[in-house]
Amino acid sequence: MRRRRGLTRPGERPGERPADPDFVRRDFTAEVPDLVWCGDMTEIGTGEGKLYLATVIDLFSRRLLGCATGARHGAELVVAAPHMATATRGGDVRGVILHTDRGSEHGSRRFRRACRRLGVLQSMGRVGSCFDNAVSETFNSVLKAEYVHRHVFATRTEARIRIATWMTDFYNSLRLHRVCGFKSPIDYEHDYWASIGEVLAA
Numbered sequence: 001m002r003r004r005r006g007l008t009r010p011g012e013r014p015g016e017r018p019a020d021p022d023f024v025r026r027d028f029t030a031e032v033p034d035l036v037w038c039g040d041m042t043e044i045g046t047g048e049g050k051l052y053l054a055t056v057i058d059l060f061s062r063r064l065l066g067c068a069t070g071a072r073h074g075a076e077l078v079v080a081a082p083h084m085a086t087a088t089r090g091g092d093v094r095g096v097i098l099h100t101d102r103g104s105e106h107g108s109r110r111f112r113r114a115c116r117r118l119g120v121l122q123s124m125g126r127v128g129s130c131f132d133n134a135v136s137e138t139f140n141s142v143l144k145a146e147y148v149h150r151h152v153f154a155t156r157t158e159a160r161i162r163i164a165t166w167m168t169d170f171y172n173s174l175r176l177h178r179v180c181g182f183k184s185p186i187d188y189e190h191d192y193w194a195s196i197g198e199v200l201a202a
Helices: 075-088 109-118 130-146 156-171 185-201
Strands: 036-046 049-058 064-070 097-100 121-124
Touching: 036 075, 036 130, 036 156, 049 075, 049 130, 049 156, 064 075, 064 156, 075 109, 097 130, 109 121, 130 156
Parallel strands: 036 097, 097 121
Antiparallel strands: 036 049, 049 064
């Protein structure tokens, strides 16, 4: 599967900054969980000012695996989100592709170092092309259209708590996705692992 996605790095010259390959190439599908994740950052308005939200989503099920929020958009948020995703998946995610845009946070040394330590393969779309990270962009749109724009948040803390609750209790658990056969991300993953268990038991 990874070979099909072209997971080979071009040669690098000594001292050159590592290349930023696009392993996804707008193929937003994954045959199994934890093959490809996508990450992004968006901003949410509150009475105290902007709240920044970094997220990590599994392309297989569209499940939100990790998130981080803060008053400033910095590398610490995009580092914290995949760490939460890793914890959600039990701690060993070596070989997972993490696809993002080419924003400064995802291109930072801190984020690159975090990916290396987690054993995650970094993938990036083209500069200025939202379509190269369409799943994350779609999640941001859904979050804002279905929840954020229907509520007023007096403080960042209120926004953080209420949005986290929406993501956990509704988006992951109840919201139906066409790519998941009109199942929720949690149910889609549950049915997948149940089918694997049946095959192994046969």
